[in-house]
Amino acid sequence: MTRAMQDDTIVDAGTSLSGDVLAIRGGHPLRGRVDVKGAKNLATKAMVASLLGETSSVLRDVPVLSDVAVVRSLLEVHGVRVSEGDETGSLVLDPRDVESAHFEEIDAHAGASRIPILFCGPLLHRLGQAFIPDLGGCRIGDRPIDFHLDALRKFGAIVEKLPSGIRLSAPDGLKGANIHLPYPSVGATEQVLLTAVRAKGETELRNAAIEPEIMDLIALLQKMGAIISYEPNRVILIEGVETLRGYDHRCIFDRNEAASWASAAIATDGEIFVGGAKQQEMLTFLNVFRKAGGWFDVHEDGILFRRAGDLQPVIIETDVHPGFMTDWQQPLTVALTQAHGRSIVHETVYENRMGFTDALVKMGADIVVHPHGLQDGPRRVPRRDLEQAAVITGPTPLRGAKIVVPDLRGGYSHVIAALTASGESTVSGVDILNRGYEKFLAKLGALGADFDVLG
Structure with missing residues (x-):
């Protein structure tokens, strides 16, 4: 049992983050069940x-x-x-x-x-x-x-x-x-x-x-x-x-949170059952997840996620529905640092959404961001003037570092990167996760994460 789970006040107050800094000791697969509620x-x-x-x-x-x-x-x-x-x-x-x-x-x-x-x-x-x-x-x-x-x-x-x-x-x-x-x-x-x-x-x-x-x-x-x-x-x-x-x-279930936990499962080489997740609303994500080496099993009350073997490189182009959601690319990028080969993520929805990769590079990831996108190669999604692209070459071992989260999905991604990395990481600014992840600390604890709340 983690030290975080031993602290009943953290679990009981799991509806929100009780501090803004987490000390995370990584290298342990996340295993267990989490439930997602309304979007x-x-x-x-x-x-x-x-x-x-x-x-x-x-x-x-x-x-x-x-x-x-x-x-x-x-x-x-x-x-x-x-x-x-x-x-x-x-x-x-x-x-x-x-x-x-x-x-x-x-x-x-x-x-x-x-x-x-x-x-x-x-x-x-x-x-x-x-x-x-x-x-x-x-x-x-x-x-x-x-x-x-x-x-x-x-x-x-x-x-x-x-x-x-x-x-x-x-x-x-x-x-x-x-x-x-x-x-x-x-x-x-x-x-x-x-x-x-x-x-x-x-x-x-x-x-x-x-x-x-x-x-x-x-x-x-x-x-x-x-x-x-x-x-x-x-x-x-x-x-x-x-x-x-x-x-x-x-409310319809939160497909963004469901995809985040799915990405956490393959990033840490764990196995997570996401209760409440539905297949139909996640078809596009599930296709990319499978191509990247993920395995999933659809149940009536949720979806089970884990690796199928070695992770594989993929090319992602974010887009409006029914395309690949921009909110999905950040957590999945963490997993792609462990894929065997070169992945490319084309971000076409928001112009500054690649800033979170700076922390991943600090942790040992091989990621090169092209601030004006990539001109070459076939595309399904039309280019936009504001788009960026990230080239991720892996697998690269991640190591613990001091991180300040930039935004909601980037913050989640940093936490998952810290759980994937060897050694201890200090992740600051995690209060922003209250905006999109219910009972976040309690769910992490239930999955076997090893962390402490510092402040």
């Missing part, structure tokens, strides 16, 4: 959608994450009553007393989250106005809110930029619009959906994101009374309705 990328948006209903909503399988806590506090400052539901992990959201909140309150509760931008449409419908503070988030590249603001303007919103943020108003109400996104942005697609369902008239959204979490949000909105249809070639049609009711909905 962060659906749960937070579903909570915002409750603002649109005239009755209470019930959201189930809600993960205990800092992003969820941020959305809850933002809803509460706007007058939504949030309480625990009739089963563990469920929330009841009562929006009947929605009211305006002061700039200072919104800014104080938003923290580093970018979720306030999605409050705009629902609040414009309910109150006729909304406010967006300066937005934070992971340092993985420019994520401008221009797509959001341009869409809201097309619905009829008036956008006013202030020193403290952005104020929006809709004195004449919101009306359906024809919107063509320059890029199939998940956030902008969510914005249009949350705004169009109660806008007067029809909305046609082209070049929409079609991630499983988007489809789950559409299903939730349909439960509320929305009329939404999906057509081929990324076209979504929404017929606005005057009123919506509350929903009772169970």
Whole structure:
């Protein structure tokens, strides 16, 4: 048993990281079972959608994450009553007393989250106005809110930029619009959906994101009374309705967390059963995982992951769904440092997502980052000006080092690299993992990880 598991306070408080620094002694395969709950990328948006209903909503399988806590506090400052539901992990959201909140309150509760931008449409419908503070988030590249603001303007919103943020108003109400996104942005697609369902008239959204979490949000909105249809070639049609009711909905599982644990299994040469993982939503990941030398067995209640033998090099091109998710490449890159040969990861979604590899190089990995991508070689995903590429040559033994995590998925990857490496590593800044991994320390302990919380 690890020292971390012997400390009952850490396990009991496993819903969050109790310190910001971990001392990790690596070289031990991770073995055991972890369970994933609802997807962060659906749960937070579903909570915002409750603002649109005239009755209470019930959201189930809600993960205990800092992003969820941020959305809850933002809803509460706007007058939504949030309480625990009739089963563990469920929330009841009562929006009947929605009211305006002061700039200072919104800014104080938003923290580093970018979720306030999605409050705009629902609040414009309910109150006729909304406010967006300066937005934070992971340092993985420019994520401008221009797509959001341009869409809201097309619905009829008036956008006013202030020193403290952005104020929006809709004195004449919101009306359906024809919107063509320059890029199939998940956030902008969510914005249009949350705004169009109660806008007067029809909305046609082209070049929409079609991630499983988007489809789950559409299903939730349909439960509320929305009329939404999906057509081929990324076209979504929404017929606005005057009123919506509350929903009772169970979140889709978190495929990002599931893929992270799968990558941890082959990076450490362990075996992890991920309870709650589903095959259909992970088809693209599972194909690449198998090509890289991973083995998996699909069960009714989850998926078992381990190595099939020596890890093999692969070429990855990140893309929007149904392509290989950008959130999947960072944890899998750690495993690819142990593959026999040269792997290439083309990152086409975020321009600064390769920064996490600096720590892997410090630990002994052979990774060369090309900041403007690679020009040569066949490609399935069209090149983007912002893309980067990483060439990973392995296998290379990793050794312990002092690391500061840069972002959510990069932070997880650093922890897994430390667990793969020989010797002891000190990983700082791990609090950010609260944003995307529920009960992270407890899960690590259950898998046999050897670590201490230092501060």
